[in-house]
Amino acid sequence: MPRVSQGSFTFVGQYRCLDFVNTALIAARSGADPIPDFEGLVSWLHDAGLIDAAQRSLALHKWSSGREAQQAYAGAMLFRVRLMEIAQRLASHRQAPISGLNAINEQLQHRVTRATLMRGKSGYFERFETDLTEPRQLIVPLAQSAADLLCNGDLSLVKRCANPSCSLYFYDISKNHTRRWCSMDTCGSRMKMAAYYQRKRLRRARS
Numbered sequence: 150m151p152r153v154s155q156g157s158f159t160f161v162g163q164y165r166c167l168d169f170v171n172t173a174l175i176a177a178r179s180g181a182d183p184i185p186d187f188e189g190l191v192s193w194l195h196d197a198g199l200i201d202a203a204q205r206s207l208a209l210h211k212w213s214s215g216r217e218a219q220q221a222y223a224g225a226m227l228f229r230v231r232l233m234e235i236a237q238r239l240a241s242h243r244q245a246p247i248s249g250l251n252a253i254n255e256q257l258q259h260r261v262t263r264a265t266l267m268r269g270k271s272g273y274f275e276r277f278e279t280d281l282t283e284p285r286q287l288i289v290p291l292a293q294s295a296a297d298l299l300c301n302g303d304l305s306l307v308k309r310c311a312n313p314s315c316s317l318y319f320y321d322i323s324k325n326h327t328r329r330w331c332s333m334d335t336c337g338s339r340m341k342m343a344a345y346y347q348r349k350r351l352r353r354a355r356s
């Protein structure tokens with residue numbers, strides 16, 4: 150089962166790039182950005198499973214007061230805008246804008262991946278590790294998520310929640326690809342409940 154929420158963050162997008170875009174929608178809706186500063190960004194990345202506890206601790210203790218960290222945060226917020234433009238286009242069945250692809254490529258250039266040859270029970274394999282040695286590399290996994298979505302995802306499955314007061318983006322992994330809500334636990338049950346009372350009111354009005 151996909152995680153719907155972890156701590157105070159909401160994860161309904163299936164792709165972390167969509168979850169990241171959703172934080173901007175939540176910010177616009179509630180007036181409080183779930184990612185208000187560099188520390189918030191680090192917490193979000195950790196809860197999203199994009200950095201581990203050691204990397205979170207490194208980022209918070211070594212970087213958080215530095216200028217590079219502030220630049221990384223500003224870069225993340227700009228990147229969120231570019232990802233939002235991509236999500237908007239995909240959800241309305243259009244192509245991702247070139248500006249969005251350029252923004253992803255710019256982030257992917259900061260990626261440093263090391264491969265280690267290992268021997269396991271069923272043979273040899275390569276293990277890939279992505280370096281995190283400077284604050285701007287924190288955003289790389291989000292760029293990777295967006296690249297994964299564009300390269301390997303079925304782009305017709307990028308949708309927005311049908312609850313008009315929600316409208317979060319999600320990637321529909323339901324069996325028949327008929328999912329309409331970001332989450333059945335929240336918007337799904339709320340909208341079904343609203344439809345139920347609407348039908349009841351109509352029945353009462355007719356009788």
Ligand SMILES: [Zn+2]
Binds near residue numbers: 311315317330331336
């Ligand atoms: Zn929703």
